[in-house]
Amino acid sequence: MAKVTIDGKEYDTEMLSEEARNNIQNIQYCEQRLAELKREMALAQTARNAYARVLASALPKDA
Secondary structure (H helix, E strand, C coil): CCEEEECCEEEEHHHCCHHHHHHHHHHHHHHHHHHHHHHHHHHHHHHHHHHHHHHHHHCCCCC
16 A cells, blocks of 8 residues: 655555556656756766866967
8 A cells, every 4th residue: 555645645556546556657757767867967067077177288278
């Protein structure tokens, strides 16, 4: 008997329709995917910053 809270109201998932349960699963998947994308974005930003630092050190100093 799993519980889920939506808009401040708690529901027993076993009492919900199959369509509602499927939508809950889809929302959970989307939340997981968004978290994964945020981690990937942070990694890409860190790499970009490192490349920019290396580039800056490789540029001529007299320009």
